[in-house]
Amino acid sequence: MSFSIATWNINSVRLRLPLVEQFLKRYQPDILCLQETKCPDEFFPAEAFEALGYSHIAISGQKGYHGVATLSRRPIDIVEKRDFCKMGDRRHLSTRFSAGGRTVLLHNFYVPAGGDEPDPAINPKFRHKLDFIAEMRDVRAGHDGESGSILVGDLNIAPLETDVWSHKQLLKVVSHTPVETEGLESMRTGGGWTDLMRAHIPPEERLYTWWSYRARDWEASDRGRRLDHVWTSPNVAADMREVEVVRAARGWERPSDHVPVIARFGYE
Structure with missing residues (x-):
């Protein structure tokens, strides 16, 4: 038996629906978790996904901002749509499904980006981000x-030195500041989560899932960050077979600035 789950910040599901369809046809994950769908629930393109066999759909969206969705080829139950920090943002969705003889609770997260200034005293967006991470404990x-348990999504923090193109130059840039990286790692380890991507790809290797739109040639400059994550409980991590970062998706027509990450599991 096998099972796979993918996570992808799509940066507007309706705008990039053809890319999602292309991805699902080619890679066929059992479950796809999307972030930054930017789509009210009533306008979510469910029929397009149902036509591809993803008939089990859980969504939590809003017009123009944020939003998460979980699409599955196997039955899922919605557990919670939690309003972190009581901001009214649609940034979390948890579902439950069965795989490998166990019931799995799946969290789909879109953590706030935090703005440009890494000072919570003058930047309310950064304050919100730090509060959000604290509440995730x-x-x-x-x-x-x-x-x-599985936790996936765009967590908007690159915790390790090798998760960014230049640790030294990004220490004061939002997404890699010590207060963020230490906060996220403290939350992860304190919660008993395994960083599945780094369990498969050694921490010494550079690993990115996001490249800025500002780069004239994203591939040549390769100034990336690992903002997207897959975490699991230890027993689920033991069944991990492979993690794949679909880097090629950054070069697709009208791409998201994030690429999909796929985790594959195998069961005896």
Whole structure:
């Protein structure tokens, strides 16, 4: 038996629907978690995904901003749409499904970007981001013999030195400042989560999932950051077989600035 899950900040699901369809046809993950869908629930293009076999759909969207969606080829149950920091933003969606003889709780997150100035005293967007990460400490990697947990999404923080193109130059840039990276890692380890991408790809290797639109040639400059993550409870991590960053998607026509990440699991 096998199972796969993908996460992708799509930066408008309606604008980039052809890219999502292309991705699903080619890679066929069992579940796809999208972030920054920028789409009210009533206008979500569900029929397009149902036509591809993704008939189980959970969405939490809003007009023009934020939004998350979980699309599945197997049954899922909606567990929670949590309003972190009581801002009214659609940034979290949890669902439950069965795989490998266990019930899995899946969290789909879109963490605030935090603006440009890494000072919470003068930048309310950065304050919001730090508060959001602090509140995420309540989200733990619950597991036992019959259950497990997965957390995926655009967490908008690149925690390791090798998760950015230049650790030294980005230490004072939002997404890689010490207060962010230390906060995220403290939340992850305190919650019992395993960083699945770094369990598969050694921390010594550079690893990116995002490249800015501002780069004239994103591939040549390769100034990326790992902003997208896949975490699991230890028992789910033990079944991991492969993690793939679909770097080629950054070069597709009218792409998102993020690329999909796919985690594949195998069960005896």
